[in-house]
Amino acid sequence: MGGCSGYWGRGWEDAQGIGVRVALAQLKPGRADSASCPSQLPSLTPLHSLGQRWEMAPVLPLVLPLQPRIRLAQGLWLLSWLLALAGGVILLCSGHLLVQLRHLGTFLAPSCQFPVLPQAALAAGAVALGTGLVGVGASRASLNAALYPPWRGVLGPLLVAGTAGGGGLLVVALGLALALPGSLDEALEEGLVTALAHYKDTEVPGHCQAKRLVDELQLRYHCCGRHGYKDWFGVQWVSSRYLDPGDRDVADRIQSNVEGLYLTDGVPFSCCNPHSPRPCLQNRLSDSYAHPLFDPRQPNQNLWTQGCHEVLLEHLQDLAGTLGSMLAVTFLLQALVLLGLRYLQTALEGLGGVIDAGGETQGYLFPSGLKDMLKTAWLQGGVACRPAPEEAPPAEAPPKEDLSEA
Amino acid sequence: MALLKVKFDQKKRVKLAQGLWLMNWFSVLAGIIIFSLGLFLKIELRKRSDVMNNSESHFVPNSLIGMGVLSCVFNSLAGKICYDALDPAKYARWKPWLKPYLAICVLFNIILFLVALCCFLLRGSLENTLGQGLKNGMKYYRDTDTPGRCFMKKTIDMLQIEFKCCGNNGFRDWFEIQWISNRYLDFSSKEVKDRIKSNVDGRYLVDGVPFSCCNPSSPRPCIQYQITNNSAHYSYDHQTEELNLWVRGCRAALLSYYSSLMNSMGVVTLLIWLFEVTITIGLRYLQTSLDGVSNPEESESDSEGWLLEKSVPETWKAFLESVKKLGKGNQVEAEGADAGQAPEAG
Numbered sequence: 001m002g003g004c005s006g007y008w009g010r011g012w013e014d015a016q017g018i019g020v021r022v023a024l025a026q027l028k029p030g031r032a033d034s035a036s037c038p039s040q041l042p043s044l045t046p047l048h049s050l051g052q053r054w055e056m057a058p059v060l061p062l063v064l065p066l067q068p069r070i071r072l073a074q075g076l077w078l079l080s081w082l083l084a085l086a087g088g089v090i091l092l093c094s095g096h097l098l099v100q101l102r103h104l105g106t107f108l109a110p111s112c113q114f115p116v117l118p119q120a121a122l123a124a125g126a127v128a129l130g131t132g133l134v135g136v137g138a139s140r141a142s143l144n145a146a147l148y149p150p151w152r153g154v155l156g157p158l159l160v161a162g163t164a165g166g167g168g169l170l171v172v173a174l175g176l177a178l179a180l181p182g183s184l185d186e187a188l189e190e191g192l193v194t195a196l197a198h199y200k201d202t203e204v205p206g207h208c209q210a211k212r213l214v215d216e217l218q219l220r221y222h223c224c225g226r227h228g229y230k231d232w233f234g235v236q237w238v239s240s241r242y243l244d245p246g247d248r249d250v251a252d253r254i255q256s257n258v259e260g261l262y263l264t265d266g267v268p269f270s271c272c273n274p275h276s277p278r279p280c281l282q283n284r285l286s287d288s289y290a291h292p293l294f295d296p297r298q299p300n301q302n303l304w305t306q307g308c309h310e311v312l313l314e315h316l317q318d319l320a321g322t323l324g325s326m327l328a329v330t331f332l333l334q335a336l337v338l339l340g341l342r343y344l345q346t347a348l349e350g351l352g353g354v355i356d357a358g359g360e361t362q363g364y365l366f367p368s369g370l371k372d373m374l375k376t377a378w379l380q381g382g383v384a385c386r387p388a389p390e391e392a393p394p395a396e397a398p399p400k401e402d403l404s405e406a
Numbered sequence: 407m408a409l410l411k412v413k414f415d416q417k418k419r420v421k422l423a424q425g426l427w428l429m430n431w432f433s434v435l436a437g438i439i440i441f442s443l444g445l446f447l448k449i450e451l452r453k454r455s456d457v458m459n460n461s462e463s464h465f466v467p468n469s470l471i472g473m474g475v476l477s478c479v480f481n482s483l484a485g486k487i488c489y490d491a492l493d494p495a496k497y498a499r500w501k502p503w504l505k506p507y508l509a510i511c512v513l514f515n516i517i518l519f520l521v522a523l524c525c526f527l528l529r530g531s532l533e534n535t536l537g538q539g540l541k542n543g544m545k546y547y548r549d550t551d552t553p554g555r556c557f558m559k560k561t562i563d564m565l566q567i568e569f570k571c572c573g574n575n576g577f578r579d580w581f582e583i584q585w586i587s588n589r590y591l592d593f594s595s596k597e598v599k600d601r602i603k604s605n606v607d608g609r610y611l612v613d614g615v616p617f618s619c620c621n622p623s624s625p626r627p628c629i630q631y632q633i634t635n636n637s638a639h640y641s642y643d644h645q646t647e648e649l650n651l652w653v654r655g656c657r658a659a660l661l662s663y664y665s666s667l668m669n670s671m672g673v674v675t676l677l678i679w680l681f682e683v684t685i686t687i688g689l690r691y692l693q694t695s696l697d698g699v700s701n702p703e704e705s706e707s708d709s710e711g712w713l714l715e716k717s718v719p720e721t722w723k724a725f726l727e728s729v730k731k732l733g734k735g736n737q738v739e740a741e742g743a744d745a746g747q748a749p750e751a752g
Contacts, residue, residue, distance in 0.1 A: 202625035202626070203625065208625075211622070211624075211625070212622045212623050215622030216622050219567055219622070237627070238626075238627050239625070239626060239627075241626075241641070242626045242627070242639075242640055242641060243640065244640035244641075247640070268627060268628070269617040269620045269627075269628040269630070270620075270622065272617040272618075274559065274560045274563035274564055274567070274618065275560050277550035277551065277556070277559070277587075278550070278586075278587065278589075278590045279585070279586050279590065279616060279617075280616070280617040282617070
């Protein structure tokens with residue numbers, strides 16, 4: 001590596017720009033002065049050497065003299081703190097959504113996959129937080145020669161983990177945030193129908209909490225029924241245990257119903273609207289003569305007018321939307337931080353890990369010869385099936401030497 | 407015979423100053439916490455001032471807010487002093503101000519302790535205000551048409567739903583007041599006329615409660631009217647029925663809510679008070695040890711720091727004598743002025 005590091009450094013002296021010019025400068029025959037890097041060029045035809053230059057060039061290189069390097073490290077430090085903050089916010093949002101779903105879980109059908117979203121977002125947020133903190137530490141260390149050596153070995157695997165794990169999780173969570181809210185409508189419909197049907201079953205094990213939960217839902221979210229208060233007219237919400245079989249009105253109602261349900265035109269107390277100026281009217285709501293002095297100009301103040309379906313749907317979709325936008329922002333930030341860290345890492349590797357050296361160095365995304373690495377791996381995998389082409393051995397040898405030098 | 411003497415070398419002094427600087431910035435944060443606690447309590451009291459007759463005492467939250475602001479100011483000043491303490495030139499600027507500043511800090515700590523105690527002790531006055539305010543609130547429950555009181559029904563209903571309570575001391579308080587407005591009574595109905603006639607003041611009293619008293623955990627639909635009439639409802643005994651309505655009175659519920667709030671604020675304030683006392687003691691040691699460095703050029707020398715220069719009784723005697731001297735000094739000046747005027751007159 002020692003001989004060729006000088007070779008790399010000198011190659012950049014007059015290379016102003018990026019990419020091809022740098023690669024070409026590096027390949028000028030007069031500049032190859034090291035004995036350990038012989039014979040890569042003379043045996044190649046010009047066309048082949050052009051192809052070689054492209055293959056040997058590192059992917060998206062960027063020249064980084066000292067000042068831009070410092071700027072990069074500082075900007076990366078700031079971005080990493082922002083990423084950590086975004087990760088923390090995602091953790092809080094998904095925690096909040098999880099708590100909400102715990103309370104509202106009874107009103108979602110059991111087959112609904114919606115709770116997967118906050119769980120995935122929780123994991124993605126934790127990874128984003130970790131990536132942000134790693135970025136903070138690494139960028140801080142890259143400015144201080146004493147702190148950097150422990151980071152050298154760790155940074156590579158961390159970057160791979162961050163890209164694969166964090167990026168993958170974020171994409172998954174973002175996809176869920178876009179896809180899942182659509183399924184909420186049916187899940188809520190099914191869940192609410194079941195909950196209202198079991199309102200009276202306060203002594204049936206497994207459903208005894210339904211009354212309390214529905215009442216608390218209507219009290220807290222200011223809604224009544226599924227789509228309106230009339231939903232209660234179609235459900236028997238008074239338990240048979242508290243119905244007097246000797247009462248003629250009760251017997252009439254039960255007999256006149258096909259399924260033997262006791263249906264009334266009344267609603268539970270939790271539908272009552274406290275803003276109403278008169279005490280709550282809960283019974284005989286379809287009979288306009290039952291309540292004297294009922295002001296027809298104010299029909300909507302007595303009970304809550306909204307249905308719980310609409311209220312819950314809007315509430316959960318809002319939460320999911322907020323979470324989704326936070327995930328998108330974090331995805332952008334994480335991509336930027338990982339890119340910056342990669343460039344910083346490769347630039348500092350080019351200096352041999354010595355921070356304070358004022359020399360220029362080059363950062364890149366993937367080392368030169370990546371394509372050849374992949375091609376070699378592919379060919380070695382397929383060597384049993386077909387013979388390797390003629391140019392492969394001489395083309396492989398110099399990139400292999402590059403790899404051993406880089 | 408100094409009190410709690412500690413030897414300081416240069417390194418220890420530097421460490422003390424740095425530690426104190428950090429602690430002062432933490433305690434600026436603590437001051438912000440106290441300020442926000444006071445603000446939160448003030449907002450909570452304002453939110454429910456309708457049921458407290460608008461006459462509740464805001465002493466505790468106001469003093470917490472004041473203490474928070476003062477703590478921020480004093481501690482950032484102390485942080486600046488500690489930062490400058492390591493530089494002899496800058497410290498010389500602060501030197502004459504340190505003794506009065508420390509006296510003010512001690513006073514501030516005493517007041518902070520008293521405020522923390524107040525958080526625990528002032529719930530008695532709240533109880534009276536709440537009882538009075540709730541009684542009035544329930545009286546005005548039906549006045550939804552009277553401007554200025556039309557919101558009372560909504561306030562009481564939301565209160566009973568949120569705090570899971572009913573009435574002042576229990577649900578029977580509603581039996582004693584007319585909470586259904588005359589406007590919604592059908593005066594042509596015989597039942598209504600009978601009730602009003604049988605009441606001395608002509609009020610329409612029922613053994614019923616508003617819907618907000620209902621307990622959602624009850625297994626049966628809420629029984630709001632004819633509560634004491636067992637025969638009006640199937641399979642119902644009002645003596646044994648506990649789940650139908652909330653049993654707690656709203657006065658007890660609100661009192662316990664505000665008590666727990668103020669207790670936790672008192673605990674936090676006490677902890678912060680302990681922190682402040684530590685900072686004051688550290689500052690005193692820093693001041694005395696830096697004063698002990700006799701020669702400002704030899705800032706590397708060792709010195710001693712102490713809390714009080716002499717023991718406590720001697721310090722108290724010296725303090726009393728200096729107060730007496732102040733009084734005598736005024737007298738001497740007055741005599742001197744008289745003597746000066748006398749020759750002039752004479």
